[in-house]
Amino acid sequence: MGFQSMEIEGDAHMIIRRLIDAQTDRSIIGTYIIDGKQVVACFGAFRFRFCSKNINLVAHQQATKGFDFNEIGWRSYEKSPRLRQETIASGLWFL
Known part of the structure; x- marks a missing residue:
């Protein structure tokens, strides 16, 4: 695909701050920060950009469900174009 740029959004303010920071992170999650x-x-x-879970509704719903695609909520969301359209129209999604 040849992507040249990347934008990462998340609702974990501490993680976003540590990814932006130039200093080496020596915390328990430091290796993940270095990998990132x-x-x-x-x-x-x-x-890197912080956005609250209210703004990124679709991603938050997936994270809350642990990406379990077999749950009723996910299936009903996938099978319901109206629900997807309402979410998109509300402006509360960035996936």
């Missing part, structure tokens, strides 16, 4: 920084270094341009 190494991944984005492969892109010409990247941006």
